[in-house]
Amino acid sequence: MIGCAISYLASILFSKWTLLAGILGYFAYKWSISTFDTFEKRGIKFIPPVPFVGNFKNLVFQKENFADAMKSFYNYFPTEKFYGLFELKQPTFLIRDPELIKQIGVKDFEYFLNHRGNIDENHEPLFGRNLVSLKGQRWRDMRSTLSPAFTGSKMRTMFQLVSECCNDTVNYLEKEVKDGKPLLTELKDIFTRFTNDVIATSAFGLKVDSLKDKDNEFYNYGKSATDFSGIKGLKFFLIIQAPKLAKLFNITLFTKEFSAFFRNLVWSTIRHREKENIVRPDMINLLIQARKGKLVHEQEDVDNEGFAVVKETNVGKAIHQNNLEEDDLTAQCLIFFLAGFDTSSTCMCFTGHELAANPDVQKTLLAEVDAIKEQLGGKPLTYEALQNMPYLDMVISESLRYWPPAIATDRQCVKPYNIKVDGKTLDIQVGEGLMIPIVGLHHDPKYFPNPSRFDPERFSEENKHNIVPFTYLPFGVGPRNCIGSRFALMETKAIIYYILTKFTFEVSEKTQIPLKLAKSGFAIKAENGFWVNLKPRT
Template identity: 50%
Template sequence: MLLFITLTAVLVYVIYKWSTSTYDFFERQGIPYRKPLPLFGTNINMLLKKKPFIDVLKEWYNEFENEKLSGLFEFRRPVVLIRDPQIIKQLTIKDFDHFMDHRVLITEDIDPLFGKNLVSLTGDKWKDMRATLSPAFTGSKMRQMFDFVSTVAIESAEILKIDIESGKENNFEFKDFASKFTCDNIASCAFGIEVNSFKNPTNDFLRIAKKVMNFSSPLMGLKLVGYFTSPKLMKSLGISLLDKESCDYFQNALIDTMRTREKLGIIRNDMINLMLEAKKGKLVHNINEESSADGFATVEESHVGKSKVNRKWEELDLAAQCFIFFLAGFDTVAQTMSFVAYELACNPDIQQRLYEEILQTVNDIDNQKINYEQLQSMKYLDQVISETLRKWPAAPMTDRLCTKDFDLKYDNKVMKFEKDVNSIMIPIWMLHRNPKYFPNPDKFDPERFNDENKHKIQDFTYLPFGAGPRNCIGSRFALMEVKTIFFYLLLNFSIEVTEKTQIPLKFENLPFQMKPEKGIWVELRPRV
């Protein structure tokens, strides 16, 4: 018995020393930091689901409000929270080569479909894939795919109108509607298939998409903790983050479609066709293309994305890009759509002004069917979407991993970053809600983004699609989706609050997620 107690005490001591061995990192450098708990670091409120993630982020951001940066611990890993926009600019652009990668949980040797996608790739392979994909997300390519998005939006509005006029409930949770819309868009634009989730809400594509995106389940939470703390152990145990059946479904669908098209010479202006062009080395930038008219929130491609690529890609490499297109675009775009609906319902004066712009646009087009250029010319629509992304950014934070040792000099201080040890956290939510940069930040005010005011926004305080060469490559597609659906929704319906609409919104206590605790309920009332 004594031996057992002694061994247990020794084991506990060893685990304690191992779990706290990095906790002097910031103290040694004189950097203020949030005090960690053994093993759990500063994540305990998230892990125990005591608070919504945005409240946790707010605590982290405000604890050292007079500092340009401060320290946190992601379990044992030292993380530097950057508050200063100029330092964010420096690390994501000027010194990008020192902070090139995201923190990667799933590498391609663990799960090829997930590990080979653009978000997970690192180093030169990421650079080559970014440059390969970049021409697929220009304004001209969005223009080619716009008909697919427009068709889904028109059909969605028509089905809703028929259902409501036939007596079906017009009071519903908007995220459910938005998920069907994004599902149909991605199925069409990235997989080349038509699923029509409004007529067939039990289709396999939507069912498996929801299954893959269920990051709030207890099992998924345990897997995430395992990959954060011991990725090698998770790999050796053969535990995959995403459901294998779901990944196999998407992988087989993509590769089968690519092979069929190559064999039969089928051409369809969608993402698979662009991937096939990339495989042949035919996907290149149009240097004369104008891209500034695609919306204020649109991110511009850097020199990395415009460089020449000689690497040959395999089928699975390219299929993985369609898969991340699905992962990144399914839930986040549906979430943004839900917040747009919420703000329009809560601000009927703003909704009315946007409706008037839509009516004016309709008067200038034939058959009430808008084209890509006409959509991009709608200034107030862009203001509404830009302000939604400020108040409710799809990603409340983003990260970068230190890939080369680096000394950051600021305010007569030096912060020493160590390769593969430190990562930085960019608190997008808090930058967008900081009254120093956006006065009265809780107010929904599209006028922040009108022609007179938008140029006053300080650089690197508005980051809805991230910062630097590693920003979100799909910003144009996401904005196109959201703008198109609300053009046709508001043309046919007014969006109104109901007794189920939660004002103000409150969020569930979930790690790294923004899930309204009661959903976003609205009423769609047909226009006479």
């Protein structure tokens, strides 16, 4: 009798909990689809979403890498210039037409001043105050303050620091060679350590040798800070999309230890230099000048700096008074550190892989390298000589097309926007976001015939005029483009040149052709690493 009563009560409780779960599930479902009528109401085509994950199902469950997902989004309506998709439940406009990209990214930039995301800079100051995260007038002020630090003349003054790191890297590789045999190498490890050393010297005035001192503090902190997999990726998503929730649960992107290390690194260096009147051709020195208002804009000559270099716009050249606080400067150093540590090294990896996979391309590049080396007559590579290597620029430009470091770029609407496009109304409200699928444009046969072929000749003097404006965007578009494009190209070209003076990139038994991309995270990276043989030249 008692057993029956207990069983009866249990069934009632189970029924109540089941009912409650059903009710909660229903409301969660309704919440997840509450925005799914956004585009339908405006008569705009959209990719059909799935509850809770929108159009990100394959990404959430890691069935597809971000680059392939973005290509799929780009190709969903191949004749449309814009349409909608859903990042989870967030409605987002996908802009795929070059003329419309120009209109939004340049001509109507005032309507799309910001990147998306709402980072609470008081809770996450080192990330919230960097140039990428800043919004509105504060972004304008910071851009114009920093812009003079990234001109060609400033790159020229820092080139010797980069060149020394190139020398150290090649010397290390030569010592690793045994009996003249090819050296099996994982390029990501080599190039990440190289870029780490470049940043250490060119930004902070530190001499670091990450290839010999494998576990140096600077490298370990960089490795940790740029790893956005697993829990770190979830934290990043919450900080960007739900800053109030992140603050409530005290979720931060960087540990207190890392933040303290970085603040101390930047400010101990600045104070020491100011006290001792030390001047060095590096980023810290330029930031000291910027803080004092002594950096000025110079006439730019981008003709010989490379096809991919982006010009500074009038927004960056405007004069603004900017009183930089300690965390403002530290945040800029941090974003320079993060971008240089991972993004530049990834471009180097893909370039090395493609040279191994395309020996005809490498043969042509080797001839140019040898010619420049002979012209130098035993002297070190100069910034001017590097700019006088058109085929190297073509190879890097094609590498950036094929494997763009930024899969997509975004904007957030800051003023109501309404425009007619081929008779259709594009209506974007304040706070709504849009996405420009860079990788989709770069792999569209309409703009780049036979896009799956690695072909530097696309960027030759005879052919580059055929590239439709605003279809090639490795460093973004408009005033919000990448401020560090010159530096990234300079160090990438330099290390490729130095390696090719001593080695050739060869396919090894571990080289993956075609290269498969990792399905975790939003950064572009190889699934099983970038393995090649570095064959000593005789």
